[in-house]
Amino acid sequence: MKLNSSISTPLYDQLKQIIKDSIFQEVYKQGERLPNETELCEIYGVSRITVRRAIQELTEEGLLDRKQGKGTFVMRNKxxxxxxxxxxxxxxxxxxxxxxxxxxxxxxxxxxxxxxxxxxxxxxxxxxxxxxxxxxxxxxxxxxxxxxxxxxxxxxxxxxxxxxxxxxxxxxxxxxxxxxxxxxxxxxxxxxxxxxxxxxxxxxxxxxxxxxxxxxxxxxxxxxxxxxxxxxxxxxxxxxxx
Known part of the structure; x- marks a missing residue:
């Protein structure tokens, strides 16, 4: 799935929404590891900078959890x-x-x-x-x-x-x-x-x-x-x- 660079919404915001939708639709399930940065770049046709900002903001919002040396995981509901x-x-x-x-x-x-x-x-x-x-x-x-x-x-x-x-x-x-x-x-x-x-x-x-x-x-x-x-x-x- 490619993002649309011709619209005013920044690419990282588009990617954030796509990942959010994928979590809510259980494409990415609770506790599951997300594809790594390289894989996300290839899947969505964006740069590492875009991926990193989207992941960082989703982590700050409590939807993702970054574990050193292990990857990024979908947070589990409490x-x-x-x-x-x-x-x-x-x-x-x-x-x-x-x-x-x-x-x-x-x-x-x-x-x-x-x-x-x-x-x-x-x-x-x-x-x-x-x-x-x-x-x-x-x-x-x-x-x-x-x-x-x-x-x-x-x-x-x-x-x-x-x-x-x-x-x-x-x-x-x-x-x-x-x-x-x-x-x-x-x-x-x-x-x-x-x-x-x-x-x-x-x-x-x-x-x-x-x-x-x-x-x-x-x-x-x-x-x-x-x-x-x-x-x-x-x-x-x-x-x-x-």
Missing amino acids: LARELVSVDGFTDFHKHLGKNPSKRILVCEEIKATPTISESLHIAQNAPVLRLVRLMFTDDYPFILDETHYSLERFPDLASHFLENSSTYDVLKNIYKVKLNNSSTYKIITVIPAPGLEAEYLDCEIGDTLFNFDKIVYDENKVPIHTSNFKTRTDLIALTITT
């Missing part, structure tokens, strides 16, 4: 997450019509540290399940999650998690735990992505991440688990219903 909700990852994505999946990175028994024992109301050195998972939305890495559960309260928990997609389904159906939406303690900070987290979440070192530390309680206000999860700030919007 998923809205209710801040006070304790719904699990699987349930949350099913409500959105998304396809969730998980990969277990670590599943091991450890001894409760002073911090974990205080959070879970258990003795120091008591047996604890440490579970680290990478969670995907439509096959795209979305959350890096680390949780701790008391194995005295939830014996043989690891085998059930390995066999089931939803951890909260396991807790509800096998251990008969009832969650309490009003009793969830959260601390939310924004941090720069360390190297390992950047690798797992497909972002650059130093990109901003939401860092969630939370404790989830049952209906009797007894701690169920602690959780730390990290997700990119450009993928999620936090909402509060009052």
Whole structure:
């Protein structure tokens, strides 16, 4: 497709609109890499200067994301997450019509540290399940999650998690735990992505991440688990219903 140099609209503006239309029509899909500068020049019959200005302005408008050494990608729409909700990852994505999946990175028994024992109301050195998972939305890495559960309260928990997609389904159906939406303690900070987290979440070192530390309680206000999860700030919007 060639641009029209005989009209008053600058070529970079024409190219911007064509790329925008291609994004909205899903010719270029969310998360997909755009053709490189050379390819765009050939496709649209314009100079590198024109391509660079169009890409730069679309990046500033939040439609594109330039990643050093990787290329330019179509930005993904942010998923809205209710801040006070304790719904699990699987349930949350099913409500959105998304396809969730998980990969277990670590599943091991450890001894409760002073911090974990205080959070879970258990003795120091008591047996604890440490579970680290990478969670995907439509096959795209979305959350890096680390949780701790008391194995005295939830014996043989690891085998059930390995066999089931939803951890909260396991807790509800096998251990008969009832969650309490009003009793969830959260601390939310924004941090720069360390190297390992950047690798797992497909972002650059130093990109901003939401860092969630939370404790989830049952209906009797007894701690169920602690959780730390990290997700990119450009993928999620936090909402509060009052």
